[in-house]
Amino acid sequence: MNAVISVIGRDKVGIIARLSGICAENNVNINDITQKVLHDTFTMIMWVEIRETEKDFPALAKLLEDAGREMGLIVHVMHEDVFDAMHRI
Amino acid sequence: MLNPGDIIETIKMIDEEHLDIRTVTMGISLFDCVDRDPDAFCGRVYEKITRLAGTLVQTCDDIARSYGIPIINKRVAVTPVALVTPGYTEEEMVQVAKTLERAAVACGVNFVGGYSALVHKAATQSDLNLIRSLPRALKETSRVCSSINVATTKAGINLDAVGLMGEIIRACAECTAEEDSIGCAKLVVFANVPEDNPFMAGAFHGVGEGECVINVGVSGPGVVSSAIAKHPDANITEIADIVKKTAFKITRMGQMVASEACRRLNVPFGIVDLSLAPTPAVGDSVAHILEEMGLERCGTHGTTACLALLNDAVKKGGTMASAHVGGLSGAFIPVSEDAGMIRAAGEGVLTLDKLEAMTAVCSVGLDMIAIPGDTPASTIAAIIADEISIGVINNKTTAVRVIPAIGKGVGDRVSFGGLLGEAPVMPVHRESSEKFIRRGGRIPAPIHSLRN
Numbered sequence: 001m002n003a004v005i006s007v008i009g010r011d012k013v014g015i016i017a018r019l020s021g022i023c024a025e026n027n028v029n030i031n032d033i034t035q036k037v038l039h040d041t042f043t044m045i046m047w048v049e050i051r052e053t054e055k056d057f058p059a060l061a062k063l064l065e066d067a068g069r070e071m072g073l074i075v076h077v078m079h080e081d082v083f084d085a086m087h088r089i
Numbered sequence: 090m091l092n093p094g095d096i097i098e099t100i101k102m103i104d105e106e107h108l109d110i111r112t113v114t115m116g117i118s119l120f121d122c123v124d125r126d127p128d129a130f131c132g133r134v135y136e137k138i139t140r141l142a143g144t145l146v147q148t149c150d151d152i153a154r155s156y157g158i159p160i161i162n163k164r165v166a167v168t169p170v171a172l173v174t175p176g177y178t179e180e181e182m183v184q185v186a187k188t189l190e191r192a193a194v195a196c197g198v199n200f201v202g203g204y205s206a207l208v209h210k211a212a213t214q215s216d217l218n219l220i221r222s223l224p225r226a227l228k229e230t231s232r233v234c235s236s237i238n239v240a241t242t243k244a245g246i247n248l249d250a251v252g253l254m255g256e257i258i259r260a261c262a263e264c265t266a267e268e269d270s271i272g273c274a275k276l277v278v279f280a281n282v283p284e285d286n287p288f289m290a291g292a293f294h295g296v297g298e299g300e301c302v303i304n305v306g307v308s309g310p311g312v313v314s315s316a317i318a319k320h321p322d323a324n325i326t327e328i329a330d331i332v333k334k335t336a337f338k339i340t341r342m343g344q345m346v347a348s349e350a351c352r353r354l355n356v357p358f359g360i361v362d363l364s365l366a367p368t369p370a371v372g373d374s375v376a377h378i379l380e381e382m383g384l385e386r387c388g389t390h391g392t393t394a395c396l397a398l399l400n401d402a403v404k405k406g407g408t409m410a411s412a413h414v415g416g417l418s419g420a421f422i423p424v425s426e427d428a429g430m431i432r433a434a435g436e437g438v439l440t441l442d443k444l445e446a447m448t449a450v451c452s453v454g455l456d457m458i459a460i461p462g463d464t465p466a467s468t469i470a471a472i473i474a475d476e477i478s479i480g481v482i483n484n485k486t487t488a489v490r491v492i493p494a495i496g497k498g499v500g501d502r503v504s505f506g507g508l509l510g511e512a513p514v515m516p517v518h519r520e521s522s523e524k525f526i527r528r529g530g531r532i533p534a535p536i537h538s539l540r541n
Binding site for chain 2 (some may be wrong): 058077
């Protein structure tokens, strides 16, 4: 399944390293990343593909969201179908 | 590839603007449970509900977690009970209500609807016994909801039933007086009741439905309100367009959740109900949408026009987003469940008469309105008769859910907690309608040509 990870918060060193590390450990492949820093605010959207993994999707989402919280960031992990349903006819 | 702006918009809707799936309601037919013996019937009802809806809550919670979309309520609706309880006494009817309550508790659903009767032309003995059992049934259960259909455009208005419901609503209020008359919050009187409505208190599984079905109610007044707020200088045509687009997005989410729930539960999909259902939470109010359109306060002149536009645009946007649309579809205006309505009613800007006018152009009717505890039964019946007439003449659904606040008067408040909210007691006219209601009989069905 495909998911979208969005990250917003104050910029600091190691955000991508930390989150992509968690993805790698859980067999999550990153298909695309768009990222910008505007006036110290870090924004990033990652399109990922979740392959065979020991953790179920909600557990994986929580792991990423908790890691974000520790770094003072707001992280959302949502199923790609939600965005497709809403924004594509 | 999805546009980052669209992604942020969706996340904001859920995080900040209270977008959620308001209810996933499983409709269950009870026709195959019928038995003259109430014990046998109740046994089958309990078995069938717990078998079909046993995993409803868990499935919906899994979907909510997988997709990151809150699903607030999980509910069950059954065949109108008076149709499947041949000749049961009042006592036996109460036993059925308690069985529904036990099944609801076992399944973990917060409400079960369908303790209902359809008496738009006339009542059978079962209908009457069920209606007379309501004060006890609603006092002795907390999750059972009831709806009584007293009129249709094709049959006219059963004024005898309207008069009886005035008395029953008073009796329900008195029975649950210590809990701010909460019994009345679980009882709604309808005209032209829909058979596939997923929202309580009016949900039941209609006679034309199949064995089991999933109906979904979406929500999102906060999303519509924020969308309008972003365009302070838009003209009203542009506002209608903004509402349509927003309703489309909200409904697509509902359709996706409905399809997924049906797939996982292996139950056919019924309808998506395109309703804007408010909650008492700040920023989740239909009144605030109307105020965002340019009214100083909901209830002032212009309210009916703004609501008409909102209601119509929600339907236009939502219809294209869903495979099947049904239920009550439109904007809800329950006073106690909407922070903006509560304020407007408390300030005296929003009155019962204005609410009645508003119901002519929007979904449902006089909903969750607290009235003085000493309001006579005949006045309650007359309030019902007025509201029901609007539905019958205009070929639409209307309903009444009023709460006589026993021991309280204008200026006091009632509080139900949770999604049912709180409400100021609103004044009603003191002049009697007793003689009109006492006449009884049936108001003939209206003619549908010469439309003026």
